[in-house]
Amino acid sequence: MRAVLLMLMLATASMAAAKEVSPTPPMGWNSWDSFGLTIDEPDFKANARILAGLHGYGWSYVVIDEGWYMRNPFADKLQTRDYAMDAHGLLVPAPNRFPSAAHGQGFKALADWVHAQGLKFGIHIVRGIPKQAVAANLPVAGSAFHAKEVADTADTCPWDDSNYGVRDTPAGQAYYDSMLAMYARWGVDFLKVDCIADHPYKISEIRQIAKAIRKTGRPIVLSLSPGPTHLSHAAEIRRYGQMWRITNDVWDGWKFVHDHPTDTFPSGISDLFDRLPPWADQARDGHWPDADMLPIGTLAPHPGFGPARPSRLSMDEQRTLLTLQAIARSPLVLGANLTRLDNATRALITNKDVIAVDQSSRDNHPVTRLPQGFDHVRVWVASGRRDGERYLAIFNLDDKPVSLDAPWGALGLASGSYDARDLWSGQPRKASARLSLDLPAHGCALLSIRLAR
Template identity: 50%
Template structure:
């Protein structure tokens, strides 16, 4: 009887733990990625300089991931279209390793171990980018797979390759393929990787078998890792599947500093409104549809697309982008060169109300789309709500805003404008609101205790 009772108590206790343990990425990840400012060319010195700014200026506001994007294994990244001269490096087991000429702390087969430690010592989390698959050069050399009896030729699917990146072969969905990904994730765990962005896997093409292998490898490695799938647009029909396997997945192709796109690439800010509205219902702790990085501030010295430049989004367009991302609960991953942060961009990144909407809201939704005016609402803890109005048109709009029109009930709120800080007493409307062309207005609305906000 005692044994049975003990087993019952243990079972109940285990259930409580299982129910209360936070998932990986319980809130949308926030941080910085090197791609928009450095493309393939980021060096250790540049990365550390950005990490320093991230840790001192932005971490207090929740920005805590520092991610090295594509190309870290290339000696000559500017020759990336020519793999024979880009100088890609692999170890004895066919896994990419950092180019020591660019990342000197990787000397002696240390990989990103020291960088990972230093990022963690700064109170941040460390991420890297890979393209799915196994290096073609590993297959040519038929390198052994660490920890197994397999070799690279057993792993590689030489009829499958990323259509826009010629460096790898796909990985077979077999024991050898799993062993290779297991080896890769053990390596990354040793480097202290907290976020893994995997490219050419979420769309064009969608490779769910490789996603599953990577997920299993993460679990075997024993280190919590945010799995980020790229690029998009991930198909809505795959929503449940990617939600089981990853913490974030791209809902569009690459977003750049373009307000309205005239071509299919890159994606524009305005093109995201329909996408985030379609995906919002899938956002929950551990599952975050990803609207892509924020190409704000200085996109230099070597952005992943286009010439070095200051973001071409206007101030109003920049506010609209980050506000939409926050209302939709997208991950917030900044692309700016942090060592060149200007005052305006900084104000976008340290707005606590906006960050709270992104990190703590529930039930975010598009509630109205009338012509060029789009409205979103969100519920927050403490009887608080957010209302955002977006003007995607080319002329300003002036209007009286009644909260009840947007499904917020006929009660009254204490109102605070998120961007200019102006406040109003208990009211059910704001008169004479000007929503700039390409701009937005967003309010925090707090209800009084015991007030029936949905009543007549």
């Protein structure tokens, strides 16, 4: 009985902490879609300055993705990328790319600078302990353990074998404790951990990292990647993480053709219409299913997939992606090089009404029964911030335009006459007992509606 009570107390404490750390879906920018492994301090600061100008719209996290510890990120092989590491087997920023990290400063100075801009600072890691730390059997800071006691040498990430997995032992916990203590000293607010939420799912290391975060006393968002996280892990993973990927990497295509039917990389925008619905009731209480970054705007100079380019999504598809993530309450993470932000993309990411759907709607869910003629249409509904306000998102997944006409009651709403406002255009629609609208191929509409008086 005591054990059950203890588990309930821990679960309650975890939920309360998550609400405090991420009460709404996190919003920000991540370097991967435009810089891949190559982000450096000048480029990071340039993008952070732009994001600081967007902070009033809710964009607040700036995250350095994979490779910040590589002195030579352009090398063809992992073994020649020359990792920077301290005397305790912890990766540190490569000083040739992040000059403020020289002389053992780590990311402290850069995080302080980010905080001075009114933003929050994040980094990416791949789970585990570097193989070079194990080969040298380096001591674990703050403990009597050494790297060989930490490493599970039978476990490596299938797509990045530079690390060994970490054993679920006191030595393994001590290693993650030392890592998170260092990140807390730096001032890290957001930690994205890769090769941990799927292929493979490593719950032991998720628990260890979450425990290490709690020990620091610092509120740090724990973001778990890659996807697709299996729905059977929902209760377990939300106990430890504030956000977790429910899809493989999403890139700028409507639908990608794969060589094998089980392949999920890369995922296209249309795939999210299958991935998000099963997770709809999990987007609450400080825990957020993550539909991956927004590959919009200019993806350059060194995107993590494909050549440098403007996003290959049409403007209708970009609007559809942002609308779907908002109505599903996914974290919103920009992938564009913000120093090349065009006016059309800026308009997309500064629409306060659309952002409010993501940040403050509730009871979000897809409508499963739709009228005849809606074969290629998807509909989501949610409750709004004000009494009686509802949100309605309608998506055309077809490759050609569609004209729709249906009573509101057939779209997951109570029957009646509704006043409506288009949240993308800001234009009101006359009160009517039916919804009639035209949608372009891969396009959408997002409406705020109320029963007419």
